[in-house]
Amino acid sequence: xxxxxxxxxxxIDHGFSRRDFLKMCTALAAxxxxxxxxxxxxxxxxxxxxxxxxxxxxxxxxxxxxxxFIRSSQPKTESVLLEMISLxxxxxxxxxxxxxxxxxxxxxxxxxxxxxxxxxxGSIPDDDAFLTVGGQSAKATFLEMAAGAKAIVAYGSCSSWxxxxxxxxxxxxAKPVTSFVKDTPTILVPGCPPIAEVMxxxxxxxxxxxxxxxLDQFGRPKAFYRHRIHDKCNRRAYFDAGLFxxxxxxxxxxxxxxxxxxxxxGPTTYNSCAEMxxxxxxxxxxxxxxxxxxxxxxxxxxxxxxxxxxxKIPGTQTTINPDNVGLxxxxxxxxxxxxxxxxxxxxxxxxxxxxxxxx
Amino acid sequence: MGAPKLxxxxxxPFPEIPAINSENSYHKDEPIIYTTMENDxxxxxxxLPVRLYHWINAAAIILLMVTxxxxxxxxxxxxxxxxxxxxxxxxxxxxxxFFTAFVFxxxxxxxxxxxxxxxxxxxxxxFRWVFWKDTFHTIKFYLFxxxxxxxxxxxxxxxxxxxxxxxxxxxxxxxxxxxxxxxEPQKETIWAKMFAWVPYIxxxxxxxxxxxxxxxxxxxxxxxxxxxxxxxDDYLERCGSISSLFTGYKTExxxxxxxxxxx
Numbered sequence: 001x002x003x004x005x006x007x008x009x010x011x012i013d014h015g016f017s018r019r020d021f022l023k024m025c026t027a028l029a030a031x032x033x034x035x036x037x038x039x040x041x042x043x044x045x046x047x048x049x050x051x052x053x054x055x056x057x058x059x060x061x062x063x064x065x066x067x068x069f070i071r072s073s074q075p076k077t078e079s080v081l082l083e084m085i086s087l088x089x090x091x092x093x094x095x096x097x098x099x100x101x102x103x104x105x106x107x108x109x110x111x112x113x114x115x116x117x118x119x120x121x122g123s124i125p126d127d128d129a130f131l132t133v134g135g136q137s138a139k140a141t142f143l144e145m146a147a148g149a150k151a152i153v154a155y156g157s158c159s160s161w162x163x164x165x166x167x168x169x170x171x172x173x174a175k176p177v178t179s180f181v182k183d184t185p186t187i188l189v190p191g192c193p194p195i196a197e198v199m200x201x202x203x204x205x206x207x208x209x210x211x212x213x214x215l216d217q218f219g220r221p222k223a224f225y226r227h228r229i230h231d232k233c234n235r236r237a238y239f240d241a242g243l244f245x246x247x248x249x250x251x252x253x254x255x256x257x258x259x260x261x262x263x264x265x266g267p268t269t270y271n272s273c274a275e276m277x278x279x280x281x282x283x284x285x286x287x288x289x290x291x292x293x294x295x296x297x298x299x300x301x302x303x304x305x306x307x308x309x310x311x312k313i314p315g316t317q318t319t320i321n322p323d324n325v326g327l328x329x330x331x332x333x334x335x336x337x338x339x340x341x342x343x344x345x346x347x348x349x350x351x352x353x354x355x356x357x358x359x
Numbered sequence: 360m361g362a363p364k365l366x367x368x369x370x371x372p373f374p375e376i377p378a379i380n381s382e383n384s385y386h387k388d389e390p391i392i393y394t395t396m397e398n399d400x401x402x403x404x405x406x407l408p409v410r411l412y413h414w415i416n417a418a419a420i421i422l423l424m425v426t427x428x429x430x431x432x433x434x435x436x437x438x439x440x441x442x443x444x445x446x447x448x449x450x451x452x453x454x455x456x457f458f459t460a461f462v463f464x465x466x467x468x469x470x471x472x473x474x475x476x477x478x479x480x481x482x483x484x485x486f487r488w489v490f491w492k493d494t495f496h497t498i499k500f501y502l503f504x505x506x507x508x509x510x511x512x513x514x515x516x517x518x519x520x521x522x523x524x525x526x527x528x529x530x531x532x533x534x535x536x537x538x539x540x541x542x543e544p545q546k547e548t549i550w551a552k553m554f555a556w557v558p559y560i561x562x563x564x565x566x567x568x569x570x571x572x573x574x575x576x577x578x579x580x581x582x583x584x585x586x587x588x589x590x591x592d593d594y595l596e597r598c599g600s601i602s603s604l605f606t607g608y609k610t611e612x613x614x615x616x617x618x619x620x621x622x
Contacts, residue, residue: 228544228564238443242448243441243443260433261432261433267564267568269564270564297563297565298563299563303565311568311569312566313573314569322431322573322576323431325576340591345594
């Protein structure tokens with residue numbers, strides 16, 4: 001096997017200057033949440049590390065995550081695809097198809113066992129009948145490729161939590177990757193889709209440091225999922241002031257008030273939308289006037305309508321308006337109490353009377 | 360003894376020991392201390408910490424509910440369009456909610472401590488057959504059925520159960536979920552780490568808020584039943600239930616405590 005090119009060599013080969021390369025490394029360090037002094041570490045890693053083989057598997061998905069990935073601005077998608085990683089198998093981007101494509105996947109398993117990164121997009125059905133690619137069930141393909149992978153990167157809410165396919169009543173038995181593998185280290189990058197820079201940033205981190213980024217209790221990289229949208233929101237001042245959009249066509253909506261009352265899930269959503277924003281930092285849903293619906297949170301698809309605030313009855317898929325239900329229950333109790341009180345008074349009067357008769 | 364005290368039962372002679380019930384059979388070493396009046400006795404039932412807890416808790420629940428409803432669904436706001444820097448309505452609602460939450464938690468912890476060191480009316484032991492027998496008769500009493508509910512100087516067992524389920528368990532749920540949410544934005548702090556295990560029981564942020572919100576309404580349901588039954592008890596038993604919440608003393612018929620400890 002011939003010697004692999006380093007990321008730096010690959011960049012120079014593609015006509016980038018050293019200056020461009022350093023600029024890319026500095027920007028990458030910033031995207032990874034590193035200090036400026038640490039960008040040297042990134043440069044060193046890119047000069048010495050070879051490109052990482054990546055196998056990108058798609059299961060029950062909509063290709064939205066791939067679409068997001070190819071819109072990364074920092075690092076640029078082409079530099080990720082051409083310099084940092086060597087995309088060995090991808091249903092969307094690879095030139096070969098059919099048996100050729102399937103063969104290249106098997107080649108990776110043989111040549112790069114324990115070295116390649118397995119990117120997974122989409123949930124995996126428990127019932128094989130729902131998804132079979134090239135004559136092999138999704139579950140079998142995944143388990144085969146997961147066993148030899150250095151790490152699994154679960155892109156999107158489907159592969160991280162189950163996603164849309166797992167919505168109640170979940171006909172295909174869709175499950176996240178974590179319910180199939182336990183031994184291979186797994187990073188969850190939820191979002192529907194995840195932010196492009198987050199997707200590339202995770203891979204860049206693995207290349208730079210040779211290990212997984214620091215993960216939170218759910219397995220998401222802390223660098224990108226440690227903050228709530230609500231705490232970084234550009235409309236937060238209106239929340240604290242008690243100024244809310246009541247309808248999408250009212251004055252508050254024009255003024256840019258807080259979208260809390262029209263169902264914004266920012267207070268319960270962990271993602272970097274409010275800091276990194278989308279499409280190269282242009283905007284993000286809340287900035288554009290649409291409430292966040294928490295696409296990177298587990299079960300967001302079953303947590304009730306997007307544009308109202310509701311509460312879920314724990315342990316069920318049912319969401320209710322807690323205040324209406326609470327008021328109804330308290331009202332019923334008050335009515336019951338009134339009847340009971342009347343009964344008590346009548347019974348006491350009757351008993352007292354009977355007592356007098358006995359005397 | 361039935362719900363109303365029938366006048367045909369002439370007072371005295373009082374039994375040496377009142378019939379065994381879940382109250383006087385628990386902590387026999389702590390006799391009920393009372394001062395005798397004509398046919399009645401005055402009993403010190405609610406100690407000062409218990410009364411303080413009761414009223415601090417009640418005030419805190421009301422304040423927490425009002426601010427909590429506002430936080431969950433802001434029902435008021437500026438009538439005219441204005442900039443954010445003129446008002447801080449949600450900010451204040453949250454501030455009051457959080458401040459009261461700390462008071463609520465402190466009062467709750469103190470009450471839990473008093474379960475160990477307080478008098479026998481401040482304690483609770485459901486692991487006895489007689490407790491559940493008395494509970495059953497109390498339910499029958501509330502349903503206007505023929506019953507053998509003994510007279511209780513302190514809480515009746517059904518009331519005790521309702522406090523443990525609605526009030527204490529409810530408090531634990533709102534305190535745990537509440538503090539998790541309070542420290543949620545500062546995940547790296549020691550405070551947040553103290554509550555980092557809460558999601559394993561109550562689920563993610565959204566489900567956590569649902570628990571918090573629905574439990575708050577359970578408190579409201581409890582208040583309706585609790586206040587009604589307290590006044591009902593005062594009306595039927597005439598032993599000063601309501602005033603005892605301020606003074607601590609209840610006026611009981613002698614036969615409820617027996618003459619054993621008469622001085």
